[in-house]
Amino acid sequence: MTIEALIFDFDGLLMDTERTLLDSWRWEWRQHGLELDESGFFAEHGGDVSELRYAELARAVGAGYDRAASHARRMAYREEVHATLGLSSGIASWLGEAERRGLRLAVASSSPGSWVRSHLQRTGDLARFEVLACGDEVPGHKPDPAVYRLALDRLGLSADRAVAFEDSPHGVDAAQAAGLRCVAIPNPFTPEGRYAHADVLLPSAATTILSEVLSRIERIPSRSPDRSEDQLQDR
Template sequence: MENALNPLEAPDLTRTDSAPREALALPQAVLWDMDGTLVDTEPYWIAAEHELVEAHGGTWSHEQALQMVGNPLTESATILQAAGVDLPSEQIIDFLISRVIEQVEVEVPWQPGARELLAELRERGVPCALVTMSYRSLAEPVVGMTPPGSFETLVCGDEVTHGKPHPEPYLVAAERLGVDVTRCVAIEDSPTGIGSAQAAGAATLGVEAVVPVPVLPGLSRTPSLALVDVDMLSRILAGDVVDLIED
């Protein structure tokens, strides 16, 4: 049974049924989205989209950019073509990725609490996978700036047949780790990514970043990873719905 928590309360890391901490199983793995979840790169993508559309004589609004958050890059390229970018999809994707990589190489904009949660997961022996619609050429540099052992595998947008919101990316991640996806917690920031994780059967935590995280059955929510620790992830896995967002 799911237990919804009062979003006005500070995070209480005991179970709502008062079960002892040691009775809560750790996740078999934690499956992380990247853009907007691990790192605050969505502004980099949006700036690159504006630059590209305007270079081709079109206009691009912030609202249009927000609708792209979490999309597979091939889908984003199609939308940009409709906005007036007269380039093949591959060239559009290469341009966007190159612009974001340029920014990441200057500074990785870690989301608050992300590195601390990664460190705690390493200390407690919980493996992690990165599950992103960004291509490996961007994901590898980001992962390379985390401590060794932070991520055991990467599932990238150029390595799956079906991107988010299809469940394939999360199912592939669990398969590579050799774990049961229903015994994993996925951390996501976009409705598209949340849909993918929930469709795969993972317990899911939505972190509000650029776009609002909707209220959905079974979905836990937080305004920041700085409020999250491994015990909270165990509670989410056990069926608690932890909602720390005040709507």
């Protein structure tokens, strides 16, 4: 069937907030004269793991660690970086081409709606997206497909009429479990070999025009949604 809608992940795909996240934690550890161990920094699932990271920093600092002050300092630093953060390379061209082709646009993110809206509003791109489906609206985070199912429900489309775009292996899992074909643009923090299950793999949105991506996707058979909760938990 003809593709009618594009559903984008937000963090790391539409906008490189993953890099600013890592940078803010690296910077905060250095305020205490320490170096962040970056191995395993990014979780194998969507959602917020900030409390675990603060607990790790508290253990490293020891007595006298002020969690509230640490959080305020880190967030102020990150917001300063975000002030000049735009869409990821090539994404603006894809969105423009999608609009010219009459394709509908949606976001499916494990992050809260307020986070996604504020960033897209700041860059002037919020109005481009007909649908936002976010992590604070569903019971489970990616690789749970709930947020993609919500996006499809709000679009009023079956999964074979849309395509997902992701930057993480667990995001690809979530999209495919919802029955979507998925284009992966690997983030720089995950080995490319982890994305072998993606339907299309690209190094960047800037390397290929959207029409070529969709032509490749349309040659791939649609998949059936995965309704097995046991399979989801085993991923």
